[in-house]
Amino acid sequence: MITLASDFGSPYPAAMKGVMLSETDAQLHDIAHDLPRQNIRAAAFWLRETIPYFPPAVHLAVVDPGVGTDRRALVVRVGEHAVVAPDNGLARPVVRRLADQQSKPTVSAFEITSATPESATFHGRDVFAPAAAAVHQQDHSRLADLEILEPIALEGCVDLTFPDPTVDGETIHGEVIVVDGFGNVITNVPGEHIAGAEWATLEGRSTPVVETFAAVKSGERLLTVGSHGYVECDVNRGRGDDAFGLSAGERFELVVER
Amino acid sequence: MITLASDFGSPYPAAMKGVMLSETDAQLHDIAHDLPRQNIRAAAFWLRETIPYFPPAVHLAVVDPGVGTDRRALVVRVGEHAVVAPDNGLARPVVRRLADQQSKPTVSAFEITSATPESATFHGRDVFAPAAAAVHQQDHSRLADLEILEPIALEGCVDLTFPDPTVDGETIHGEVIVVDGFGNVITNVPGEHIAGAEWATLEGRSTPVVETFAAVKSGERLLTVGSHGYVECDVNRGRGDDAFGLSAGERFELVVER
Amino acid sequence: MITLASDFGSPYPAAMKGVMLSETDAQLHDIAHDLPRQNIRAAAFWLRETIPYFPPAVHLAVVDPGVGTDRRALVVRVGEHAVVAPDNGLARPVVRRLADQQSKPTVSAFEITSATPESATFHGRDVFAPAAAAVHQQDHSRLADLEILEPIALEGCVDLTFPDPTVDGETIHGEVIVVDGFGNVITNVPGEHIAGAEWATLEGRSTPVVETFAAVKSGERLLTVGSHGYVECDVNRGRGDDAFGLSAGERFELVVER
Numbered sequence: 001m002i003t004l005a006s007d008f009g010s011p012y013p014a015a016m017k018g019v020m021l022s023e024t025d026a027q028l029h030d031i032a033h034d035l036p037r038q039n040i041r042a043a044a045f046w047l048r049e050t051i052p053y054f055p056p057a058v059h060l061a062v063v064d065p066g067v068g069t070d071r072r073a074l075v076v077r078v079g080e081h082a083v084v085a086p087d088n089g090l091a092r093p094v095v096r097r098l099a100d101q102q103s104k105p106t107v108s109a110f111e112i113t114s115a116t117p118e119s120a121t122f123h124g125r126d127v128f129a130p131a132a133a134a135v136h137q138q139d140h141s142r143l144a145d146l147e148i149l150e151p152i153a154l155e156g157c158v159d160l161t162f163p164d165p166t167v168d169g170e171t172i173h174g175e176v177i178v179v180d181g182f183g184n185v186i187t188n189v190p191g192e193h194i195a196g197a198e199w200a201t202l203e204g205r206s207t208p209v210v211e212t213f214a215a216v217k218s219g220e221r222l223l224t225v226g227s228h229g230y231v232e233c234d235v236n237r238g239r240g241d242d243a244f245g246l247s248a249g250e251r252f253e254l255v256v257e258r
Numbered sequence: 259m260i261t262l263a264s265d266f267g268s269p270y271p272a273a274m275k276g277v278m279l280s281e282t283d284a285q286l287h288d289i290a291h292d293l294p295r296q297n298i299r300a301a302a303f304w305l306r307e308t309i310p311y312f313p314p315a316v317h318l319a320v321v322d323p324g325v326g327t328d329r330r331a332l333v334v335r336v337g338e339h340a341v342v343a344p345d346n347g348l349a350r351p352v353v354r355r356l357a358d359q360q361s362k363p364t365v366s367a368f369e370i371t372s373a374t375p376e377s378a379t380f381h382g383r384d385v386f387a388p389a390a391a392a393v394h395q396q397d398h399s400r401l402a403d404l405e406i407l408e409p410i411a412l413e414g415c416v417d418l419t420f421p422d423p424t425v426d427g428e429t430i431h432g433e434v435i436v437v438d439g440f441g442n443v444i445t446n447v448p449g450e451h452i453a454g455a456e457w458a459t460l461e462g463r464s465t466p467v468v469e470t471f472a473a474v475k476s477g478e479r480l481l482t483v484g485s486h487g488y489v490e491c492d493v494n495r496g497r498g499d500d501a502f503g504l505s506a507g508e509r510f511e512l513v514v515e516r
Numbered sequence: 517m518i519t520l521a522s523d524f525g526s527p528y529p530a531a532m533k534g535v536m537l538s539e540t541d542a543q544l545h546d547i548a549h550d551l552p553r554q555n556i557r558a559a560a561f562w563l564r565e566t567i568p569y570f571p572p573a574v575h576l577a578v579v580d581p582g583v584g585t586d587r588r589a590l591v592v593r594v595g596e597h598a599v600v601a602p603d604n605g606l607a608r609p610v611v612r613r614l615a616d617q618q619s620k621p622t623v624s625a626f627e628i629t630s631a632t633p634e635s636a637t638f639h640g641r642d643v644f645a646p647a648a649a650a651v652h653q654q655d656h657s658r659l660a661d662l663e664i665l666e667p668i669a670l671e672g673c674v675d676l677t678f679p680d681p682t683v684d685g686e687t688i689h690g691e692v693i694v695v696d697g698f699g700n701v702i703t704n705v706p707g708e709h710i711a712g713a714e715w716a717t718l719e720g721r722s723t724p725v726v727e728t729f730a731a732v733k734s735g736e737r738l739l740t741v742g743s744h745g746y747v748e749c750d751v752n753r754g755r756g757d758d759a760f761g762l763s764a765g766e767r768f769e770l771v772v773e774r
Contacts (some may be wrong), residue, residue: 001279003272005292006267008699009696009698010550010697011547011548011551012566012696012743013430013522013564014545014546014547014548014566014567014569015521015565015566015569015743017545017569017570018566018567018568018569018570018571021517021545021570021571022569022570022571026731028545029272029275029279029286030272031269031272032269032272034268035269036755037698044676046269048273049269050269050270050276051275051276052276053272053273053275053276053277053280053383054275054276054279055276055280056279066729066730067729067730068728068730068731069730075372075729076315088739117740118738118743119742119743119745120727120728120741121728121729121740121742122742122743125569125743128745154425162451163542171580175514180267180270181267181268181567182267182295189597201768207401210328211326211327211378212321212325212327212378212379213323213326213379214325214326214327215326224378224379225377225378226377226380227273227376227377227379227380227384228378229532237296240649259537261530274586287530287533287537287544288530289527289530290526290527290530292526292527293527307531308527308528308530308534309529309531309534310534311534311535311538311641312533312534312535312537312538313534313537313538378744423625434761437524438525438528439525440525440553448611469582469584469636470583470584470585470636470637471581471583471637472581472582472583472584472585473584482637483635483636484635484637484638485528485531485635485637485638485641485642489633495554495581510561513723
């Protein structure tokens, strides 16, 4: 099984699929191809929140503003999973999450050292897709035997982390990680901080803390623990980003009312 | 085979796919994940118009404004098909259509009684996807043996029907069911009512009745029997909803000119 | 394996998939369903740039402004590939490209002569999908044995070609073939014409010729050889069509600075 994720829109991913299907009969499953364009941080979040639900697979992920520069192309093996991605931090959060899921994770990293690609601007098709197909066809304990892979230290690769919030009693200084396609504002505040509360003040405005969107009227604001386990700022049948005036990367103060 | 339909956009459906692929090696096929958001009525129409073309399969369908409330989660078996959906009417039109396709349909309904889901807001991933995978792995004649399913009466579930038009000779009072992504206005008037006519007056304006879009000039209005078998108000290479000023739920008067 | 491409948006392609899966257990892979609507020329370009990366397969492609008129429906066999499409030129560029890939290509064309379709407006579902399934199930060397196919001469089918640029020394008169979803302006000028140059003047404005987007600052214009092998007019992290004021079909003058 190979999963695909990119910011390529349409129809470019089809060329990647064709390249892979010419080398392997793996099942292909799309994660998304409308990841926020050239936004490594948001894409890394979505990869971490979707890929770990899959059974062991090769995960091809390309959001690559540095395509054609000397940034490296990586394969990171995590147990029976393998992530194929540019060395720009994109793969790091999901690799950590996959490792956390396993009791004795084996994590090893490789640089893809394939020959000059056909194009300088579409390494998804010319570098990452062939590598993902080759990794899929290889016994994962013997990835080092692949000619196109050279072992490297994961520690030397570009890292990317999401900041922890600052917690002072019931006052929390948090940050918006991403806004989803429906305008739900996903923060870095773990849901446990609002557990049991009925109200919390966000940026000076008291807002109900609820378990479901339907707990408030249509068009009204709410705070809830979203499906990722974090505090989300949402609006029932509306857009939380517009109502709260929050976008990715913004910081806010949240005071839980007890 | 499992089909998936939702209003989740991207990338949320990927988590549902991962959950199912962890439990089954079923083929997955997307119906759509851009069903009109939280619009049960429009989504029910599209399910009815697409799912019956598939061979026997499990059909996961989630448009669920009441997620996290006490609305029930259902599995409805129809012969060799099974529909997995919230109990909000979404599944009823396609269930009727699937039953109509079969000579001796066996229809039975079950409530999904699985344990507390991981999240209160993403039952697609935490309730419906695991149930769809379990149903896929089970002999359909023995669904009652699944621990997560409890037999219930379909009659007690939320129903949803599309109204029939009122027909008085050549004067028809109809309603718009949905507008598709291209602006084609799909009504509840069966195509037979305009069969053989060359013109019909819609809301006071005489409009050609044609078999194909190309029968009128680019930008001109037309009435035709669409691929769903209903009268559609369209514009060749344009948007029917804009030209006719009609949207979902609106009523209109149509007078067929004979 | 069957690939699908159309301008049908969502959820219409699902009906085509259901129809095919009722007749065959072929793997289905989407090329795209958001091809530029009713734009045969742009769609033909994208088919040519994606389908040849696939292994031998049946390729269903429907962009069909003339649906329901007397335009023919075609199957074109090219070696082990088969393209199923309306006779409007859509298939011709990819057929030529597939033939060029093979040492001794066997190209043969057939008209689909199936009975009256269920609808006059959705031949994707009612004519092309059943034909694609039937072709998939048939030995390609015996397509003529299929009752729904009648051999015809490919030369008699509607053709579609992309114009060559006019080259006079370092002055090139080219044309925009398509603009992709990110605003990249893809021209008909083969990349070799700017190979080795560092600057070129497009419509009177000197622009850097680079290998990668990242070679210029964010928001700045560039000329590069895109992944299709043609000169592209792009903007790093921006839209080339807006910056250059160019859209599909427009002509321009490019002077390479040596």
